[in-house]
Amino acid sequence: MRKVNKTNREVDGLNMLDIPGLKNATPTLYVNDLYEKYEKTGDYEEVARMAAETMEYGIKSFNSQIKEECLDTSKLKDKVFFSLINAEQNRKLLNTVPHREFEDLAIVYRWNIGAGSDGGYTNLVDNDLAKKEGFTENDLYNAANKNTKELFPVLVKNMNEFISEIIFGDSELSGEMEEEFKEVMMETQDERSMYVITNESKLFGAASMLYEEPLHELAEKIGSDLYILPSSIHEVIAVSADFGSPDEWAEMVYEINMDQVDINDRLSNQVYCYDKDLRTLRLATDTINKSLDDVDRGAISTPEREGR
Template structure:
């Protein structure tokens, strides 16, 4: 079996639930275009997930296909994708508090990030944003944190409309929240370079000077 990308995409969408726990058999599966920073990819998502509201993990089909091309083993790839999806769903259920998935709290948890405006023209058509020199300010919704990092969702036009938030509303809220969620930390370059090379380990005076 030698699948091209389009064939692979449709097949894994149809097959992935067959490799997952029975409790996910009634979930829907869909693939959507995802405008990530500087590129567009295919994201595989579930809906009607037991216990999850307003959230769905995403697996990027492009990455799965690269793995398939590398190994030639479709079953191994789809099995790995199923395990990843189950693990991500369980992580959402364990780590993300239900109240944080309540979209009415979006304004309390929104922050902004900067992206390249020219390279993300298509993405910017779908999200509230404002220009900043050759960049664009876009808004993300902080869902919570665990040991692996921070869970966030990009705020698109549909979500902003649902919560009756203008771009100016989002900017004002994010201007306050970003500083609280991600406090500014100033370090000199010696400290930064030392941490990159040596991590958090204690350095001797001679090594520190060097």
């Protein structure tokens, strides 16, 4: 058993050592998640079964999907990428990892180990790994600045188009019906539309807002500055700065964070402003609701996958 500093919270990790048939990994069960499941269901046997299935899947999938050469830390420079987390919420974690702060956020570095059948295997680069490979924080920043947009190309899409693709991704509806629905969805004028900013994998995509060029292109298209709403560590939402006030948007972000976003995925309760003329991104609010670990009301967990 060990304390583990995960994004936005400290949890109890149960490490499984010397698992027969498992090479190059140490599976971890997070006891907090199991207990929360038990609190909701009261079914101990089901929770134990869920833990066993998680372990079994982790062992089988890691061995089958991750090649040994992917775990070669000497290749870290080619595989490191950006992710964003909340700085104040993660002070303990930041003491253990190379990072740099950006407004109320922190840029941290992850190691892209490989892709699995239902997502990606990544590891947070800690001080020990950076020291082992001889990288300074600036080395990691420069490498990640190049790698992130190549490994995870930035994706900017109208929210309505984004929703339409989710609805019709595997749809068997007629082409005519689909086109009619899309026309209705896309009737909102650009200056009143919401835009999702993420990456093509939709994994740690909030870091895409660190790239200024896509923000500038969107601002030019809309014809105004942008407010950036941090919907999760995986994506942010952009709206015209002529549409609503930053404090009103921040109130909405806070409510959605507390009601709908799992604590592991929350990024910030603040709102940012992109100035298209100065080409800068800065905080637009200073809300008193800075803490991300308020009562978690009905959030749906989307656990992060990590290879160790």
